[in-house]
Amino acid sequence: MPITTTTHLNFRGTAREALDFYQSVFGGRTVAVTYRDAGAVQNETEADWVTWGEVAGDNGFHIMAYDVPSHLPWNQGENPFFVSVRGEDAEEISALWAGLAKGATLVRPLEPAQWSPLYGMLTDRFGVTWVLDVAAPHHS
Structure with a gap:
């Protein structure tokens, strides 16, 4: 059975903008589910942040992203990937x-x-x- 790997990017409040940008470069379709959409709002200022998102194209391009909520630790780091x-x-x-x-x-x-x-x-x-x-x- 084949498997695939997909790069999953973590942001803090800019996942939708990043997904839209990558879609503009690579084409394909963007799907973004917000914390509000998922009924998982813990901080009202983050309700429209992305809890699950991806860009997938017929050319094989696929990337996923989400916004790490403020109650969880997040450090973009230096050259983590x-x-x-x-x-x-x-x-x-x-x-x-x-x-x-x-x-x-x-x-x-x-x-x-x-x-x-x-x-x-x-x-x-x-x-x-x-x-x-x-x-x-x-x-x-």
């Missing part, structure tokens, strides 16, 4: 890079690397570090 996006088409990867780069901090420019035709890393305006690359052909 990277989200890796790999494709075979340099134009597609370059277009995704251009979308994510809006308001981002460049870690490594998208350019040829020893192991990949294109490789780059950036930290987006939500503090998420993305690694984008073009899969190198494997030779036997």
